[in-house]
Amino acid sequence: xxxxxxxxxxxxxxxxxxxxxxxxxxxxxRGYNIESLTACDTENPEYSRMTIVLKGDEYTLYQMxxxxxxxxxxxxxxxxxxxxxxxxxxxxxxxxxxPEIRSQLIEICEIYKAKVVDFSRETLILEIxxxxxxxxxxxxxxxxxxxxxxxxxxxxxLARGENTxx
Amino acid sequence: MKLKGAxxxxxxxxxxxxxxxxxxxxxxxxxxxxxxxRNGKINHILTAHExxxxxxxxxxxxxxxxxxxxxxxxxxxxxxxxTGIATAYMDSIPMVAITGNVGLNMLGRDSFQEIDIAGxxxxxxxxxFIVKDVKDLAETVRKAFYIASSGRxxxxxxxxxxxxxxxxxxxxxxxxxxxVQSPVxxxxxxxxAKAINEGKKPVIMAGxxxxxxxxxxxxxxxxxxINAPITYTLMGKGAIAESDEKCLGMIGMHxxxxxxxxxxxxxxxxxLGTRFSDRVALNRDLFAKEKTVIHVDIDNAxxxxxxxxxxxxxxxxxxxxxxxxxxxxxxxxxxxxKAVAEFKELDKHKKTDNQLACTILKTxxxxxxxxxxxxxxxxxxxxxxxxxFKLEKPRLFCSSGGLGTMGYGMGAAIGAAFGTGxxxxxxxxxxxxxxxxxxxxxxxxEGVPLVILLMNNGxxxxxxxxxxxxxxxxxxxxxxKKKTDYVKFAESFGAKGLVIDSEEKVESVLKxxxxxxxxxxxxxLVDCRISCDENVLPMIKPGMTYDxxxxxxxxx
Numbered sequence: 238x239x240x241x242x243x244x245x246x247x248x249x250x251x252x253x254x255x256x257x258x259x260x261x262x263x264x265x266x267r268g269y270n271i272e273s274l275t276a277c278d279t280e281n282p283e284y285s286r287m288t289i290v291l292k293g294d295e296y297t298l299y300q301m302x303x304x305x306x307x308x309x310x311x312x313x314x315x316x317x318x319x320x321x322x323x324x325x326x327x328x329x330x331x332x333x334x335x336p337e338i339r340s341q342l343i344e345i346c347e348i349y350k351a352k353v354v355d356f357s358r359e360t361l362i363l364e365i366x367x368x369x370x371x372x373x374x375x376x377x378x379x380x381x382x383x384x385x386x387x388x389x390x391x392x393x394x395l396a397r398g399e400n401t402x403x
Numbered sequence: 404m405k406l407k408g409a410x411x412x413x414x415x416x417x418x419x420x421x422x423x424x425x426x427x428x429x430x431x432x433x434x435x436x437x438x439x440x441r442n443g444k445i446n447h448i449l450t451a452h453e454x455x456x457x458x459x460x461x462x463x464x465x466x467x468x469x470x471x472x473x474x475x476x477x478x479x480x481x482x483x484x485x486t487g488i489a490t491a492y493m494d495s496i497p498m499v500a501i502t503g504n505v506g507l508n509m510l511g512r513d514s515f516q517e518i519d520i521a522g523x524x525x526x527x528x529x530x531x532f533i534v535k536d537v538k539d540l541a542e543t544v545r546k547a548f549y550i551a552s553s554g555r556x557x558x559x560x561x562x563x564x565x566x567x568x569x570x571x572x573x574x575x576x577x578x579x580x581x582x583v584q585s586p587v588x589x590x591x592x593x594x595x596a597k598a599i600n601e602g603k604k605p606v607i608m609a610g611x612x613x614x615x616x617x618x619x620x621x622x623x624x625x626x627x628x629i630n631a632p633i634t635y636t637l638m639g640k641g642a643i644a645e646s647d648e649k650c651l652g653m654i655g656m657h658x659x660x661x662x663x664x665x666x667x668x669x670x671x672x673x674x675l676g677t678r679f680s681d682r683v684a685l686n687r688d689l690f691a692k693e694k695t696v697i698h699v700d701i702d703n704a705x706x707x708x709x710x711x712x713x714x715x716x717x718x719x720x721x722x723x724x725x726x727x728x729x730x731x732x733x734x735x736x737x738x739x740x741k742a743v744a745e746f747k748e749l750d751k752h753k754k755t756d757n758q759l760a761c762t763i764l765k766t767x768x769x770x771x772x773x774x775x776x777x778x779x780x781x782x783x784x785x786x787x788x789x790x791x792f793k794l795e796k797p798r799l800f801c802s803s804g805g806l807g808t809m810g811y812g813m814g815a816a817i818g819a820a821f822g823t824g825x826x827x828x829x830x831x832x833x834x835x836x837x838x839x840x841x842x843x844x845x846x847x848x849e850g851v852p853l854v855i856l857l858m859n860n861g862x863x864x865x866x867x868x869x870x871x872x873x874x875x876x877x878x879x880x881x882x883x884k885k886k887t888d889y890v891k892f893a894e895s896f897g898a899k900g901l902v903i904d905s906e907e908k909v910e911s912v913l914k915x916x917x918x919x920x921x922x923x924x925x926x927x928l929v930d931c932r933i934s935c936d937e938n939v940l941p942m943i944k945p946g947m948t949y950d951x952x953x954x955x956x957x958x959x
Contacts, residue, residue, distance in 0.1 A: 255521070255522075255525075255533075258522070258525065259525055262525050262526055263526075266526050296707075299707070300704065300708060303703050303704035303706075304704050306703070306704075307702070307703075307704055308530075309529070309530040309550060310530075
């Protein structure tokens with residue numbers, strides 16, 4: 238069996254309606270397993286940049302890159318793991334925080350460099366940025382306090398140094 | 404000059420050299436049809452159903468190499484194109500499908516005959532467009548033709564909103580941008596040339612890419628230089644003349660014994676413009692085990708997709724061969740070619756040779772006017788045609804390979820006839836024919852010289868053959884029990900009807916059929932009454948290896 242790993246794929250695509258459904262449709266019909274997909278405008282309004290985290294083997298990775306590359310609207314696509322890349326993800330988590338445990342949570346936030354962005358009598362919303370593994374560790378720590386809801390943006394990645402996707 | 408969107412469309416089609424369109428009018432394409440009428444320079448073939456129009460555009464494209472064009476209205480008109488577009492997509496056929504849609508102010512409100520055809524066709528088009536602004540129309544049409552006919556060819560759909568057809572805009576004529584294949588450098592082929600030069604027992608596999616690249620004569624040159632036999636996939640039929648001594652016939656599930664033995668014994672497989680589909684490779688892991696695989700394909704995504712290659716180049720077959728052939732050493736391969744010649748002997752007397760369907764096809768292959776386009780539907784008759792009807796040139800064979808679309812043939816035959824102006828031969832079965840027999844009326848109306856060989860066995864033969872082999876002869880829903888009198892049917896449509904019900908009648912009836920089609924420029928339907936127990940052989944079961952090829956169904 239080929240080794241199943243997580244791969245990070247970066248793509249530059251035309252910033253047009255329908256591009257996202259072309260790409261996600263491709264994943265569905267070819268049976269690719271996507272963990273996250275993040276897409277947004279770039280400094281150039283004609284392009285949008287996406288980062289996709291794929292769970293699969295090397296065969297799937299290369300097939301996915303080649304199939305994406307065939308789409309008219311995809312300008313460039315590549316595996317971010319091939320370069321030394323900076324990967325970041327943002328998370329918001331609403332935790333139940335009765336006054337007696339609030340300070341414990343705030344202490345945890347300090348250690349993880351998380352921020353409290355909303356404060357109510359019974360809850361806190363925490364904001365944290367970092368690598369997926371840092372976020373996973375943070376979730377584990379705050380879970381016992383009771384996560385009411387949470388959302389992660391999915392990974393975004395840029396290669397270090399001179400490498401760009403253009 | 405200022406023109407209405409609909410007129411800009413027609414002008415852009417003329418720019419691209421479009422001479423024939425297959426289609427069906429309706430509410431949201433009224434303006435386009437009005438512009439077509441006023442312009443009067445493009446021949447429009449009104450089919451009985453939009454599916455027929457899509458298949459006709461496909462047949463036109465396969466037979467001519469040009470981009471096929473079809474029109475349909477929104478809603479059901481557009482959805483009726485879907486099977487035809489998917490058929491073209493699976494076989495990489497250049498096509499531009501143009502649909503109308505409701506106006507922008509009605510869009511997204513579930514208006515009458517509104518459908519998101521662009522959304523529906525994402526997975527079955529190379530690309531598609533929705534034109535919402537008349538300013539984008541001309542550029543979109545030009546781009547669509549370029550995309551359809553460049554690289555790995557394929558269908559493109561343009562959905563044009565009603566308001567765009569009516570709105571006026573400045574139109575500036577333009578000459579089409581020609582897609583130029585980039586040459587392949589010697590550097591890119593160094594390893595491939597070395598592997599071919601080192602191989603002792605080479606075999607060439609020619610796919611549809613050889614025909615799409617117009618590389619037949621270079622293919623022949625390659626085979627002559629290195630003295631290698633050639634086998635072709637269904638899509639590659641015609642890439643090499645079947646009378647050529649190096650031609651082994653078709654490869655794959657129902658390929659020849661010679662092709663199977665040759666591939667089994669070869670040490671080097673040179674695959675040109677082919678994608679090792681499951682009907683060819685069967686077992687993708689074992690197909691080329693311990694052989695050197697060289698793969699040339701224009702689509703990078705096909706490299707290592709199904710069968711892992713040792714050497715590959717992502718390039719046009721013609722450009723590759725132009726550079727590659729001078730890099731190769733001339734070879735004799737006497738011993739290998741002797742072995743191959745012995746394998747070829749094994750095909751001389753096959754179990755199926757005397758089946759009535761096969762006799763009809765062998766005879767038709769001799770009687771049909773030289774270089775008649777040959778169109779098939781899908782199933783047993785399709786495989787028999789691939790095996791027994793010999794072709795000497797590319798672009799004569801139109802058959803749905805990848806999608807396996809039953810009902811493809813009637814529309815495609817009409818398209819091929821309009822593309823070439825020649826007498827066409829359609830081989831179909833009673834199952835397939837019943838799916839789109841409405842198009843016989845189109846063929847009659849338009850005076851299409853067409854000989855339809857209807858292999859009438861009263862069953863869905865290929866499915867039945869699988870039920871025989873894999874499902875304990877439980878013939879679930881494959882017996883058609885139709886009471887149709889096909890001669891009367893043909894006559895009622897205004898075509899001629901003939902019957903072959905015995906071997907003695909084969910030659911005389913076929914001669915009569917071809918004479919009639921040629922002299923009257925009209926379709927003839929030949930009801931070929933064959934037994935429901937005729938089989939397609941040889942056969943390699945799905946997922947099995949080439950050494951398990953069955954020459955008879957009993958000897959499993």
